[in-house]
Amino acid sequence: MSTATTLGSRDAKLPDELDLLIIGGGVMGLSIAYNLARNHPGAVKRVAIVERSYLVSGASGRNGGGLRMQWGDAGNVALMRESIELCRHLAQELNINLWFRQGGYLFLARTESGERRLHRNVAVHEQVGVPTRLLAAREALELVPQLDVSEVRVAAYNPEDGVVFPWPFVWGYAAQAAARGVVIRTHTSVDALEPQPDGGYQARLSTGERLRAARVINATGAWSVGINRGLGIELPNHPHRHEILSSEPLKPFLDPLVVDLETGLYFSQSTRGEIVTGITLPDPPGLVPSHQVELGSSLRFLSNVARALIRVMPIAKHLEPLRQWSGPYDMSPDGDAMVGPSPDHPQLIQVCGFTGHGFMMAPAVGRMVARWLATGESHAMLQRWDPCRFRDGRMLRREDMIIG
Numbered sequence: 381m382s383t384a385t386t387l388g389s390r391d392a393k394l395p396d397e398l399d400l401l402i403i404g405g406g407v408m409g410l411s412i413a414y415n416l417a418r419n420h421p422g423a424v425k426r427v428a429i430v431e432r433s434y435l436v437s438g439a440s441g442r443n444g445g446g447l448r449m450q451w452g453d454a455g456n457v458a459l460m461r462e463s464i465e466l467c468r469h470l471a472q473e474l475n476i477n478l479w480f481r482q483g484g485y486l487f488l489a490r491t492e493s494g495e496r497r498l499h500r501n502v503a504v505h506e507q508v509g510v511p512t513r514l515l516a517a518r519e520a521l522e523l524v525p526q527l528d529v530s531e532v533r534v535a536a537y538n539p540e541d542g543v544v545f546p547w548p549f550v551w552g553y554a555a556q557a558a559a560r561g562v563v564i565r566t567h568t569s570v571d572a573l574e575p576q577p578d579g580g581y582q583a584r585l586s587t588g589e590r591l592r593a594a595r596v597i598n599a600t601g602a603w604s605v606g607i608n609r610g611l612g613i614e615l616p617n618h619p620h621r622h623e624i625l626s627s628e629p630l631k632p633f634l635d636p637l638v639v640d641l642e643t644g645l646y647f648s649q650s651t652r653g654e655i656v657t658g659i660t661l662p663d664p665p666g667l668v669p670s671h672q673v674e675l676g677s678s679l680r681f682l683s684n685v686a687r688a689l690i691r692v693m694p695i696a697k698h699l700e701p702l703r704q705w706s707g708p709y710d711m712s713p714d715g716d717a718m719v720g721p722s723p724d725h726p727q728l729i730q731v732c733g734f735t736g737h738g739f740m741m742a743p744a745v746g747r748m749v750a751r752w753l754a755t756g757e758s759h760a761m762l763q764r765w766d767p768c769r770f771r772d773g774r775m776l777r778r779e780d781m782i783i784g
């Protein structure tokens with residue numbers, strides 16, 4: 381099979397009738413398609429992904445590749461333990477180097493409330509069976525001697541967390557899904573969905589083609605609002621521009637991905653030696669959350685991330701940034717994703733709202749959603765992520781370990 385076909389193609393022939401149309405060729409759509417084709421062959425027969433641009437054009441090709449089990453909520457901790465376990469075997473399964481490296485995540489707390497959060501989280505991790513441990517400042521310094529720990533009250537470290545390089549991850553899912561019969565059409569947008577009397581949809585494509593699909597997955601991340609609005613579905617997610625940069629490559633010195641809890645600064649060293657760093661930056665005051673995805677890079681980000689990074693790791697003042705870019709977070713008001721049938725549209729399945737952690741969750745989410753589609757078997761997280769919870773007033777406690 382040619383590379384053009386395995387990574388999708390603008391010429392891929394789409395059947396007129398589908399059992400499942402997946403809109404969006406990011407990591408979520410691809411992981412679901414791959415898991416469905418691999419784990420449940422024949423259960424859902426005619427499956428196609430339609431992607432507006434190229435496969436890593438969305439958040440899935442623009443993220444930091446961080447994978448962690450360190451969450452505040454036991455459901456997220458267990459899910460991420462499963463996802464990282466899947467990642468251990470994924471390179472072999474997908475037959476592609478994912479640059480998966482388990483160097484751990486090191487969270488630093490500099491305030492009393494941060495310290496309380498880490499203590500509480502470590503107790504939750506212990507219950508789930510995740511080996512996070514609390515470290516004194518001097519122990520954190522032993523792990524990363526370049527840190528300034530003079531303000532650090534406590535740190536939390538899980539050696540099993542890690543990082544991957546996002547692009548081969550996406551390409552691997554695509555190639556393996558295509559090899560199992562999933563059609564991947566790129567550079568084609570789904571412009572509208574029209575409900576059909578049998579409960580399915582007719583999709584109108586930017587090429588003028590029309591497709592009928594019994595079920596549709598909206599895996600368009602920060603763009604999901606567009607598909608939903610066309611059907612009158614109101615969900616409260618909205619896009620947020622998140623910026624990130626990578627430096628010139630340096631000799632490897634940094635094992636864990638380090639997070640400064642108070643500023644939301646994170647940084648890691650890629651397998652290629654670059655320091656990859658980002659920070660939580662709220663939208664500028666007065667900006668009304670818009671439904672338009674806005675990309676671009678700002679000096680505001682560069683100065684904020686540089687100041688925060690040098691404070692935590694003073695040698696960073698010598699660091700030369702090489703590339704700066706941004707991508708869209710798909711923000712959900714309670715920090716939980718939206719996965720499942722849409723309000724009043726049971727055959728339109730949302731898989732969106734993953735904020736800044738959809739990449740790491742995709743292996744487990746793809747497996748769980750594929751199982752549910754093929755067998756009807758649910759999962760505690762699917763109940764929790766029910767997109768109808770906003771309409772029904774069942775919003776959940778906000779996860780307090782959302783970074784970035």
Ligand SMILES: Cc1cc2nc3c(=O)[nH]c(=O)nc-3n(C[C@H](O)[C@H](O)[C@H](O)COP(=O)(O)OP(=O)(O)OC[C@H]3O[C@@H](n4cnc5c(N)ncnc54)[C@H](O)[C@@H]3O)c2cc1C
Nearest residue numbers: 404406408432438439440443444446570601707738739740
């Ligand atoms: C800078 C940055 C850093 C991040 N860091 C991390 C991290 O370290 N770890 C982590 O786990 N997560 C991280 N994330 C979040 C993570 O990248 C996302 O949660 C995840 O990639 C979402 O995947 P997705 O498939 O849902 O969306 P996307 O990858 O955005 O895919 C959606 C796709 O839908 C397509 N599309 C949109 N509209 C249409 C249409 N009408 N028709 C057809 N196709 C359409 C888009 O072109 C796009 O390719 C980060 C995000 C950013 C921006």
